[in-house]
Amino acid sequence: QVTLRESGPALVKPTQTLTLTCTVSGFSLDTRGMCVTWIRQPPGKALEWLALIDWDGDSYYNTSLKTRLSISKGTSKNQVVLKMTNLDPVDTATYYCARISGGHVNWFDPWGQGTLVIVSS
Amino acid sequence: SYVLTQPPSVSVAPGQTARVTCGGNNIGDKNVHWYQQKSGQAPLLVVYDDSDRPSGIPDRFSGSGSVNTATLTISRVEDGDEADYYCQVWDSSSGHHVFGTGTRVTVL
Numbered sequence: 001q002v003t004l005r006e007s008g009p010a011l012v013k014p015t016q017t018l019t020l021t022c023t024v025s026g027f028s029l030d031t032r033g034m035c036v037t038w039i040r041q042p043p044g045k046a047l048e049w050l051a052l053i054d055w056d057g058d059s060y061y062n063t064s065l066k067t068r069l070s071i072s073k074g075t076s077k078n079q080v081v082l083k084m085t086n087l088d089p090v091d092t093a094t095y096y097c098a099r100i101s102g103g104h105v106n107w108f109d110p111w112g113q114g115t116l117v118i119v120s121s
Numbered sequence: 122s123y124v125l126t127q128p129p130s131v132s133v134a135p136g137q138t139a140r141v142t143c144g145g146n147n148i149g150d151k152n153v154h155w156y157q158q159k160s161g162q163a164p165l166l167v168v169y170d171d172s173d174r175p176s177g178i179p180d181r182f183s184g185s186g187s188v189n190t191a192t193l194t195i196s197r198v199e200d201g202d203e204a205d206y207y208c209q210v211w212d213s214s215s216g217h218h219v220f221g222t223g224t225r226v227t228v229l
Contacts, residue, residue, distance in 0.1 A: 039220075046221075046222055047158075047164065047207055047209075048220065049209075049217060060216055060217055063122065063216075064122075104211075105211040107166055108154070108156075108164075108209070109166040109169070109175060110166075111164055
């Protein structure tokens, strides 16, 4: 059974850096075609794609956020880490990670349950 | 950047058919995926590659498309189908994924 679980701080101060971890099970991040992606959703608003990393370590970013985002594989073989710098209250959102299989252009399935991050002083 | 436009809301009576549209420039050239998000839950894939269904998704959910519009059709709507629905594509020109604006389906 494939599962993903997001973890990280629930509250972050403005200008700080957010570090989120996606821990996966049921598949290997090193298997050809496997990718992990991050998506966020501000309260009451639509989904916004953030970034993805593929089995080979190649990464892709939302161009509007690219200067603030960094995605990498964690030190643990089953983790993907997303960093977002210079947080602002508008970055308050539920952050999800999801799997993409068969290459980075494909659909997201399954998703983690999400983690709510509030940016406030 | 590539934009996907969905109607904010669709209302449908139980047992009837709901159609959710997703408009984008030449979207017919792209593979469209659809997600259902019930209140307080993570999104769930219901249609991928325009018209394929993941295992476990009822055949009441179907997808189709034309040159500039993709459509998610929910037949024989049930109370449990009440949710937000999002379309999604990969935009090769920008090199990233794009979500639609989302549609709330309300069962009357």
